[in-house]
Amino acid sequence: MNEFTVLAAILGCLANxxxxxxxxxxxxxxxxxxxxxxxxxxxxxxVVWTLTCIGFGSAIFIxxxxxxxxxxxxFLRWGLGLVLLIFGNVVVWAGVLHLGFAATSGAKGSLRTTGLYRYSRNPQYLxxxxxxxxxxxxxxxxxxWPVIFTGIVALALAPFSEEPWLLEKYGDAYAEYLMATRRFF
Incomplete structure (x- = not known):
């Protein structure tokens, strides 16, 4: 373990x-x-994208x-780790394309309940x-792993801060969506 690894871990955990x-x-x-x-x-x-990139970037660097x-x-590293990495990227970027970059970054867009959002309210976080x-x-x-763990905590908390806002913005349409679609799986 060198000082760059420790510094990256500290920065990643701090950002997360x-x-x-x-x-x-x-x-x-x-x-x-x-x-x-x-x-x-x-x-x-x-600010949000910088902190997010520091968190992910630190985990990758380390x-x-x-x-x-x-x-x-x-077989676990390549069979599970690589599959999760590829699958996650495909889903994230499909979600960005579906929602748009502005809505992914916190701007109000339109309520999306189709595509990946038909199966999960938060496919990008998942x-x-x-x-x-x-x-x-x-x-x-x-x-x-400390960087990964703090990143997972942040990603798991995000829907809990978004859902009241989404109810406020989209009203009954979002309330129906809440009842019909699971938060993650």
Whole structure:
């Protein structure tokens, strides 16, 4: 383990922790929420995407630096880790194409209940979790897991800050969608 790995782990956990704090604030103080924003600004998108990229980027960096440090069987690394990584990316980018980049970044768009959103209210968050777990399994890196864990916590909290906002914006249509479609699976 070198100082760059430790620094990347600290930065990744810090970035993810800031996202967690913002989401927790938004859940417990919905009138003063930071996610989703009342008004999506360039600065807001820069902050959210920077923290997200630091979290994912740190996990990837550490995974490369510590490649194979854990004794994980190759069939798990390549058979599960790589599949989760590829599957997650396909789903995330399909979701971005379906919603649009602005709506993915917190801007109000239209309610989407078709495509991947027919099966899950949060396919992008679920896919991002799959990507993080895939990074951890494929790289077989021990230091990437604290970053991955804090990233998963942030991704799992996000729907809880978004759902009241979505109910407020889309009313009965979203309430019906809530009843018909599971949060994750």
């Amino acid at each position: 922790s800031l996202l967690i704090l913002g989401l927790a604030w938004s859940i417990y103080r919905p009138k003063q929420r930071v996610w989703p924003p009342e008004k999506s600004t360039v600065m807001h998108r820069i 995974g490369f630096v510590e490649w194979g440090i854990l004794d994980v069987p190759a 896919a991002d979790i799959a990507i993080l777990v895939g990074i951890g399994i494929l790289s077989a890196s021990i230091m990437s």
